[in-house]
Amino acid sequence: MSKVANQIKQTATLVRAKIQRRSKPTLSFPLRSLSNVKYHPKRGFLELKGKKKTRTLTVATVKTFAQTLRMMSQARSLVEDDEIMTKREAYYVSKNWEDARFDEQPESDTVIDDIEALFEVNREQLGFIPEEKGGEVAGKLIVIDRESDTGKKLRIDCTKFGSGAYSIPISVEHLKFETKAKFVLAIETAGMFQRLVKHSYWRKANCILVSMGGVPTRACRRFIRRLADELKLPVYAFVDCDPYGMFNIYRTLKVGSGNAAHIIRYFCAPNAKFLGVTPQDIVDYKLPTHPLKEVDIKRATDALNNDPFVQHYKPWQDAIRQLLDMGVRAEQQAFAVHNLNYVIEHYLPRKLSASKKFLP
């Protein structure tokens, strides 16, 4: 029996024992929020501080309690049968539970996240898989996978997708890699990724291109992490110059998020560096801008005040202040103002030549 299945059984036993002693059973979960994480500079990612919330079985909590236990039981059977289930499927399965069924998917998602936190594993280990796409890869990388029915080895060459790209699978733990590239370039928008692929930038710069498509999914982060760990490659992030690009996308990639702090250690790339676009770039490259929206300003001030990662790095605080002073934001595709391929021909080469100056 796997480790997770054992954990589940143990928890269930504890609950039962409490009931038999005629006392109220409890389940305790790590609190999932930014207030419960701290930045660990040596390890390079956010860690839980250890605050916990305890869910005691009372009249008010009886429904969630029942649902959590039933979901746990579901996870256990998934693990034992080596089966997988999307969150959506889990929601539909709950429809068999009569009164304990979920009315909306967000309710079941929350319960799954709770269980995940409870056992401090990622949901894939529990057999629950996300719906979301993992991101795309192009460039000098060979991914070694297996055929799912025969188990035969598959060598996937990421240079051979032409104008397309390799799609990161939901689970990346079983993959192996070979590469001669020098670095990984993680890109925010699919548009920029397309441009770089079209012009085979990976060949020119000898790198691996990864399209994150907004905030990187867990699989995407894990994939980048494994590239970084196993191939010892530096990771550079190329995102928009706005608080969302900096803190939702880059910060999550590098150190993880508050919500999933219990599993961050697997799902972040602590060695990632911020290539651009920086506030200084706006000035240096005379980029066209848009004014910061209210949410942007709020997000930036929030980061300054509450984000343990930002609070640890002086350069980031300066960058934010500079951005707030300028009161504008710029997108990575703004370089098109000079020339469609200005990014490839001028911006990236110039930036890469001074990778030491990247923001941490």
Next chain:
Amino acid sequence: MSFSSLDNSVKTSIMIPTGSEITDQKNREQRGLLSGSLSQDNSCLTTQFLFVINRAIEKDLSLHSCRLTRDYDIRLGHVYEQGADFMTKAKKKQTKKKTKTVRKAMSKTRRTSKKTKPKAKKAGGKGIKTTHRASKKVKPKTTKASRRKTKKIAKEVVEEISEKEQPLHSTAEEMARGQREISVAEFFIKNRHLLGFDNPRKALLTTIKEGVDNSLDACEEAGVLPEVRISIAPAKEDNRFQVTIEDNGPGILKKQIPKIFAKLLYGSKFHRLKMSRGQQGIGISAAGMYGQLTTGKPIAITSKISPSRPAHHYKLEIDAKKNEPRIIVDETVKWPVKRGTKVEIELEAKFQKGRQSVEEYLEQTAIANPHVSLRFMTPDGQAKVYKRVSKQLPKLTREIKPHPYGVELGVLIKMLHDTKSRTLQSFLHSDFSRVSLRVAKTICEKAKVSERSRPARIARQEADHLLKAINHTRIMNPPTDCLAPIGDELILAGLKKQIEADFFTAVTRPPAVYRGNPFQIEAGLAYGGSLKADGLARVLRYANRVPLLYQQSACAITRSVLNTSWRNYGLQQSAGALPTGPLVIMVHIASVWVPFTSESKEAVAHYPEIIKEIRLALQECGRKLAKFVRRRRKAAESERKKAFIQKYIPHIAIALREMLELSDRQEKTMVKQLTDVLERSRS
């Protein structure tokens, strides 16, 4: 003024309408005629013209008239008074004949005086309407058509015509001619709304109310448990009903019957300070008068005062001019009851159910008078019975003397004048309640009037001092044994009898005093059960055990209910509204003199003392209600929780069984244990 477009042929005549009976067609006619007459000679407006114009304006007839009247404003008011008596109906045929003769006469009057001219014209007009009294007089005179007679006509029709110079103003002598005594009956025929006969529906209710109130008062005073039968039967004509009210009371002496039932303001209750339902002696005779007025039928009374004597049967009419009874039938009949009184009135009425109906009145009467048995026969032949639930008659009440705090200067002067006492001190002591000789002396000293002075000699100024002294002297509250509250037990019994609810409570406050009159407040609540849960609470108002059905919003009781904060007692209440919920609120005020806002006894006046007492009573009830509501809400809550627990506990057990591979038996045990744990935690 522009009336140029009008036809000349109408110029010479005018129709004078009676205000209330103008039909649309007449209306138009009137406007045309009026304008025409004006156009001919508008420099000389006479009384009747102005009167007609005035009427026209009242009816919103024409803009021209309005403009006109602004100039003649002052005269209009005067004219209106004068002309009022003459503006009545006449028959068109008669008037046509008259017109010719009168016109002749008019030409003569024109010669005699320029200013009377147009008046006379009108008087002789095609459409003259006069009261039938007036027309009788006018008729013979007009036929003669002599010069002198026409003058007379003109005078009579337009009373204010002066001899020579001032046709628009009357002299004192002329005014005196119109001044005469008004009989009470005549007054109330005109103002029947004051007594509750505004419309056929209300008339029916008022008639029954007056009859039943009288019966109950009589029975209680005689110490008999009241048994009243009420029947409303449709009469032959549409919209008419035969109302019968029959009681088992002491009966009425033969010689008293005509005056009691056919003379207004005749009764035993007005001149005493004692708690009773009736107060003025108007009610039942007014009902009889209304019947007589609307159907022409007399009121019928049958009364028997002893089993050994025969019953008397009377049919009475009221002579409105004299306010005296007119006996139509006076006979002896056999009536197989021991004693009692039966009143039958035929009247124009409308029978309705629901709010402010006879049924509601009887139901509410039954609540406040649990010692009463009522049987009610509806027009469609249904019998409704309101059973007696208590054999306990209300305590007999004592008559009291007025308390000095309630007396006003005029009353004091009158009492001083009428008293038999010889000294001021003994007057104060014996004619008021709660004034001892010592207190009387103090009052006299404070007023600087000798206590030995003769009451009849006290001057107005001294009486004024005396009144002030009274108000500055501490005098004990009036005795309260003159009040007979229903009592909380009987209120509960009454409420339980008529209302299906889960919770009842009642409170009787100690007696209190307003303006020297003792009063006592009682309140009761019924909550839950089959009462409507989502409507506003129902308020039952009583004064001396009589339900008040009209003018709820003008009543001090309603005000107090509104001003009580029912939210404190677990009910919902939006600002300025009655509380919401399955609630009936009953409030009773018992007093020797209930301060009604009007003669029709529909609303209690806003005395601060009364409002305060009602509020206290309601709050006391409210606190008891709150306890009940809270307990019930808690029970419901725990019931809900229990259901909730039972819904989800099995799932916990199922999950644990699946994970731990337990047996069915173990699962069942788990459910039991879990239920235990949670049920325990609930309390």
